[in-house]
Amino acid sequence: MKSLAVLGAGGHGGVVAEIAELNGWQVVFFDDCYPSQRSVHEQWPVLGDYKALCADIDKYSGCFVAIGNNKVRLEKLNGLSVLGARIPVLVHPNSVISKYSSIEDGSVVMANAVVNPFVQIGKGCIVNTAATIDHDCVISDGVHLSPGVHLAGAAQVGMHSWIGIGASVRHDVRLGDSVIVGAGAAVVKDIQDEQTVVGVPAKNIEN
Numbered sequence: 001m002k003s004l005a006v007l008g009a010g011g012h013g014g015v016v017a018e019i020a021e022l023n024g025w026q027v028v029f030f031d032d033c034y035p036s037q038r039s040v041h042e043q044w045p046v047l048g049d050y051k052a053l054c055a056d057i058d059k060y061s062g063c064f065v066a067i068g069n070n071k072v073r074l075e076k077l078n079g080l081s082v083l084g085a086r087i088p089v090l091v092h093p094n095s096v097i098s099k100y101s102s103i104e105d106g107s108v109v110m111a112n113a114v115v116n117p118f119v120q121i122g123k124g125c126i127v128n129t130a131a132t133i134d135h136d137c138v139i140s141d142g143v144h145l146s147p148g149v150h151l152a153g154a155a156q157v158g159m160h161s162w163i164g165i166g167a168s169v170r171h172d173v174r175l176g177d178s179v180i181v182g183a184g185a186a187v188v189k190d191i192q193d194e195q196t197v198v199g200v201p202a203k204n205i206e207n
């Protein structure tokens, strides 16, 4: 059986592990909290930290990074890639992915998500439960679309951006890099890099 080393033994890691198993992988975890706070994660063993994974990379048929923080996830993914790890794309069997879309290594698509034709999804992205991405959207590396996010046609999402649960983005709108969209927001115009927006219509958060 092909073996998958998953970095990140948290809640997100558990969801990733189950999707991997549904695709025929046998999962073990690595986590920087090993061994003090993590030597098992639910029913999966935790075998070491990131350094240990780097040292043992040849032992595994594949590696996957299941860390929620977008920047850290992408950084670790690139690190493993440079070391020669094979990084798969993980797709839940109950998601719908157009054959005309593309998804790069280290991204995961969860249950009930829909990816329509001519969508491009970069490296290390999370398309979470029941998110939908409509035609011609471009999703850069390290993006997280939370559960129930809806992107209308030709929306663009910049690197490291995080769209919160249940938010919607109007067609043709462009979100810059490292943008955060709050839960339940409706984004109806372009958002510049590093902005956090909330509400309907979405506006800059007042902290």
Ligand SMILES: CC(=O)SCCNC(=O)CCNC(=O)[C@H](O)C(C)(C)COP(=O)(O)OP(=O)(O)OC[C@H]1O[C@@H](n2cnc3c(N)ncnc32)[C@H](O)[C@@H]1OP(=O)(O)O
Pocket (backbone or CB within 6 Å): 128, 146, 147, 163, 164, 165, 180, 181, 182, 183, 184, 185, 196, 197, 198, 199, 205, 206, 207
């Ligand atoms: C499987 C999974 O679990 S995936 C993860 C899913 N999780 C999410 O989608 C979470 C998305 N995160 C959010 O919506 C957050 O609230 C953020 C990032 C927008 C803001 O977080 P913080 O910076 O910590 O802001 P904080 O909670 O202090 O709130 C600041 C103000 O904004 C308001 N606010 C926060 N979030 C929202 C929102 N989504 N919509 C409207 N107003 C909001 C607060 O009520 C508060 O207003 P007040 O000062 O008048 O009381």
